[in-house]
Amino acid sequence: MTNIKELVKVFDGELYDLCYQLVNDNENMEDIFQYACENLLAPPENKTIKIKSYFSPAEIDEYESVFRDSVSGMLSSTVKKCDYGFILPEDFYRTLWQGYQANFTTKKELAFAFYCTLIDAKIPYRYLGKPLNMDNEMYKELLEKNKSSIDKIKYISKTKFRQKTEKASLVLHCLDEIESYESKAVVLSRAFDLLSTRLTPENFDIDDFIRQIDKI
DSSP, rough: HHHHHHHHEEESSHHHHHHHHHHHHSOOHHHHHHHHHHHHSSSSSSSEOOOOOOHHHHHHHHHHHHHHHHHHHHHHHHHHHHHTTSSSSGGGHHHHHHHHHOOOHHHHHHHHHHHHHHTTTTTSEEEEEEEEOOOOOHHHHHHHTTTHHHHHHHHTSSSSOOOOOOOHHHHHHHHHHOOOHHHHHHHHHHHHHHHHOOTTTTTTOOHHHHHHHHTO
């Protein structure tokens, strides 16, 4: 593991070439795969170990076209299996890597799957618990039941405050007044429907959040 710990901090080169070097130099990849996914979060600042070039730009384009969707599907499936309790959270990376080994035959294919995983927004994986599922009828019923809470949030959005925390605290207070977990989820889901298409994590702002809720 010493090698991967050093490389993560100081490698100089393309990330997909680093992935190939790790796959090529190590037979047991499960621990290395997990360590990289959990710790390789940004390019190193101190680049002292040069990584050889194993992929040409044309190869990367080909692998993107042929394998990217498969990797994304396997990753999403493994995330869902963990979230819903079919796989233990501590077995996430081991299960995912074993899935790659079963579906990708060459070192370059495995390296590309490794690379796609590292750059995916779902990595590093965080187990948050089982998501709430709800049928449409129940959703509509709870939406109507909690209309007053949404109306309060709309009112907050029309009020001027000096600080964002003042407005945010009142929104949280509205949520605290909602009795059931299911109802809270329904109220928030109405805001998230709009936020997911109009806002990104990079430009998220609480004032925009409130304005979007006002349009529900």
